[in-house]
Amino acid sequence: MSDQYDGNTEREDKETGTDDVLTSPEEEKLEYSKACVAGFVFSLLALVFVIVSMVSSFMSYNIVRDNPLPASEDPRLPYLFIIMLTGTVTAFVLCFVSFIISTAGLITSVKKIKKGKWLGIAGITLSSILAIAFIFFIVAFHLKFSLLEKNSTPQRYNGMAEIQGVFEYKHDKDRTEATVLTWYWDGDPQNKRIEIGDETLGNVKITGIGDEGSLFPAEFRVKIRDSSRDYYQTDEFKRSPAFKSDKIPTADNVDELGVGKDTKVKFRNIFFTVAINKDIGSINIIQKRSRAQSLGYINDDGSITIYRIHYRFECDPDNKIYYSLNGVLYSKIDDDPVFVYLPE
16 A cells, blocks of 8 residues: 555655655745845945036035135035045945956856855946046046146146245245245234245245236245134134125125124225245235135234235335336236235
């Protein structure tokens, strides 16, 4: 009876097509290739970091375009630069890792008959596209930079900037010439004469005021020496609506300055006299009608004086490029006045 049962079972197996040699249902369910999945995830992360880098780049551009503060003084730009640099480097590394892992996963999934081949292909494709786009961006940026450099006014003063006394200078590469970038004012309304000497404290000839290099121009500015007296550097002002404006503060928009209700704000004109030596051959002073042409000084009693800057010039008669007349600076080449914005 036992043999008959076995025979019937064998006959039933043949009729139904089943075989004990076939794999179990668990074995029939193929697993996803972990490498393919990981590679695809890395490619998605790379895409996220690319987007982060692009957003921070556009934000930096908008800040530089719309904000009257020089880029070196805007507290947001260093953080955005770090985010942009981190996002770019991380995206490139993730693209490389994704491509390697996705390729390895695709190969193993084919050999071991695992699911997820499409994830491997997607990871390879996405990482390749991002990598090519990254390389294209680097090449395009390099070509644009080279073209700008080729067609721009030479950057005469390309050394490091340094502060000596009440002046900030920038030297040329060989430290044979220097330009004046900044004069630090002590806040005394009677101290209005900016005497540009013949040499720096390091005995370097002063030949410029600001830098006219069109690739990285640097404009001459007057700043408050004691930063604790500079209202524009306070947290109150940086949180105010006026911080985002490029307008010179006036009595009409005093409510936008972020000052307390009991803080008095006065508005004054101040005329600085710039005395130019005989060796000055180039001048670049801020010409944009913006807050950079004003100073916010905190007085001893806590009140604030907003000074609107005006310039008058005195020029050494031996200067071969410029001459002055009634406080206005002229070019000896064509007798045209050198344009410098004077707030009304």
